[in-house]
Amino acid sequence: MVALIAGSLLARLAGLLGVLALDGWQPALCAGLALMFTLTGVAHFTGRRAEMIAMVPPALPRADLLVTGTGVLELAGAAGLVLPATRPWAAVALALLLLVMFPANVHAARSGLTLGGKPVTPLVRRTVLQVVFLAACAAAAV
Template sequence: MTLLVLLIALLGLRGLGAVGVRRFATWPAAAAHALAIMLVMTASAHFAPAGVTVMPTHDDLVRMVPPAVPFPSGMVYLTGVLELLGALGLIIPWTRRATGYCLALLFVVLLPANIYATSAEVMLAGEPVSPLWQRIPEQVLYIAVAFWATRGASSLALRGAFHGIPNTESRR
């Protein structure tokens, strides 16, 4: 589901860019915003109460945390906050580059939880987690999109914020 959200958001936002919405005029900028949309969706699960049935809940995600990781509930909340901060950082041009790199690292750090969830046969919202042959390439794709989003973030955006220079993100 998250991959579908990312792809639909990417194509929709880039379509808006094609018809003149400057914020989405480049593929990397559209990718940054699409990834932000996906992160808001996934982060919401980190805070969802047990009664929710349409998406994974906080308790579901706690079961994904490998036993060696301390404070599993706190870690789920922490990663949810990091995902929300990542979403915010992606939509601000002068923070996008650093945010993209940090999110790529976060996606790498979270991969062991996905591997553990598969080996422990954890259920999310009553459904088995994605098999590793699907989940690992999907995680690699999220890492690639996080890096791709950094391509649209130039230091000119930062200089423009402080010196009145217009943001002229390169078209890539």
């Protein structure tokens, strides 16, 4: 959430200061979303990878491949948000990805898992965040 808000505000400020590609709230929101998905996508391959693998519900096969695949999709979606021609498609694809990945958040919350040494976000708060992220993707898509 911090990356989304801070990234969007900084991008909007850059737009107001003359960066034409960021002139307006929608391009700034897309920049914030791109930052958020870049950070989460990179986390799929770095120090938090093992914790993300543990978040995958046990009924799903090859949690390691699922984490790799979702990380690649998050990074590709972030890149797609930067380009105006692909922005709507990327935003819709990322919204669908958020929906597909939500069961991992439910599993993590119900199992009392940790991320970065801290308990994962409680389920009610995570659900609210997920709705905010979906709304941001919807706003980026139109």
